Amino acid sequence: VAHKVAVVVFDGLAPFELGIVIEVFGLPRDDLVVPWWYEVAVCAERIRPLAAVGGFTIVPAHGLSEVAHADTVIVPAWPRSLEPVPPKVVAALRAAHTAGARLVSICSGAFVLAATGLLDGRRAATHWRYASALRGLYPAVRVDEKVLYVDDGDILTSAGSAAGLDPCLHIVRCDHGAEVANHLARRLVIAPHRAGDQAQFIERPVVDAHDQRLRQAMDWALSHIAEPITLTEFAHRAFMSPRTLTRRFGEAVREPPIAWLMRQRVDASLPLLENSDLGIEQIARAVGFSTAAGYRKYFRRHLSRSPTGYRQTYRAPGAAGLRGISIMTG
DNA sequence: TCAGCAAGCCGCCAAT
DNA sequence: ATATTGGCGGCTTGCT
Helix, strand or coil: CCEEEEEECCCCECHHHHHHHHHHHCCCCCCCCCCCCEEEEEECCCCCCEEECCCEEECCCECCHHHHCCCEEEECCCCCCCCCCCHHHHHHHHHHHHCCCEEEEECCHHHHHHHCCCCCCCEECCCHHHHHHHHHHCCCCEECCCECEEECCCEEEECCHHHHHHHHHHHHHHHHCHHHHHHHHHHHCCCCCCCCCCECCCCCCCCCHHHHHHHHHHHHHHHCCCCCCCHHHHHHHCCCCHHHHHHHHHHHHCCCHHHHHHHHHHHHHHHHHHHCCCCHHHHHHHCCCCCHHHHHHHHHHHHCCCHHHHHHHHHCCCCCCCCCCCCCCC
């Protein structure tokens, strides 16, 4: 049984964001060992040629009726952010949500979700360029322009453009586990996982000498993740003083060095929880925590549940019904 | 649960 | 003069 993904597009659609969805969910993935995969339907209010940004047209294959049958509905962009969203689209989204579908927006797609009222009182992400407009139009939505995406369980919203990849991979991770998501990421040739709370802003987008040394030290840390690493040693590997490393790290990663490392350790433990029978104690040690208690603590901080709880979620193979594991509520 | 110790983090400032 | 660095001290956090 395929999991149906309906993508809602409009005249003036954004081909890049649409392409992300197709790439992650819409292609056959014979190399992945999964009980089920996704089936994408590109939907629009009316089936007619739609202009895409960049000077070409796309003809959607489906009308809005597909939205009603979808397990997941994705709105990759909304080209006219300040104009009202077509009532039929709003109705279709509301109906899908009531029927239990997971709603996802990328970039300005958040305007469409907000128009349904379902975002009221919830935290939501969008492209930083649209944040103030979204806030102005829908004051009840708690817009957070600083994060890559927000997983609020049944509704996910995400930042702009390339950041659309992150929630999509996150969904794959929730549905199929970290191992599968990592495989897919490798196929797409992108970083395996960026957490939702990672910042949208990278202060130094240009790869300069600092970034190079930082990256080098991070690579080193990741390949020695099982060993105890102190800030001093970390800094040494980056050819900086601890003080400077902390500073550079804050600018580039928006997170202190050791905090980042702890998160990497939790990430590294996920495949072990899923695919091994190692005890929590052993897994903790395998990814560099000195004690299982510390591991549990960091785990809960980032994933809002215990390692054992996480393992049980993915234990039963094909545990498909699970929707929206909330890793970022509150 | 608590005390005490070690480490990380970050504002501040002096030195380069 | 301005920017970057890195050391100091105080506060917080985690571990025993």
